[in-house]
Amino acid sequence: GQQLNQSPQSMFIQEGEDVSMNCTSSSIFNTWLWYKQDPGEGPVLLIALYKAGELTSNGRLTAQFGITRKDSFLNISASIPSDVGIYFCAGQKGTYKYIFGTGTRLKVLA
């Protein structure tokens, strides 16, 4: 099945650094979502974006819905150890179905 392309695949950063990751698709989506998954847990919603060009923040997280509707970006400012995990983007077409990205694995060095 289709999966969205996320980059980078993984990253190691120092605590306090800013992080950027993105998600691209060949298809247009109506909604973009970003989830975080900790080991042994299900994905947890971080941010949902509903309109092309929309920029939304949730604490230290900021995400943008690309103008072309084929991409999205997530930034984390001043990373802390608990930011460790796998970040997934998901695109939604129509009302329900999500297509997930391949994931970005984030590791934070204290």
Added chain:
Amino acid sequence: EAGVAQSPRYKIIEKRQSVAFWCNPISGHATLYWYQQILGQGPKLLIQFQNNGVVDDSQLPKDRFSAERLKGVDSTLKIQPAKLEDSAVYLCASSSRLAKNIQYFGAGTRLSVL
């Protein structure tokens, strides 16, 4: 508000055996989803229910996988017989039109097929 409940959390079986997973969605959520997440990949939708009806099962391997949501609340996903490549985490999610169809996930069942 209680989240999506799944059981068991872990299951180890031998190939060709059968296994079943259970999911109880968030109260009032009409839409329920089963995903398969293979190690190192994002979740892949297996089947989507709207109340007790199937909306999308295009990626469900119907020769061995089955799912039901008889009363439109909780759901069971079954694999019979299991293959080695079925080793994965099986995630259940639910959503409500009143909450913008955002999907909320359970903790998943980790299946190992030996």
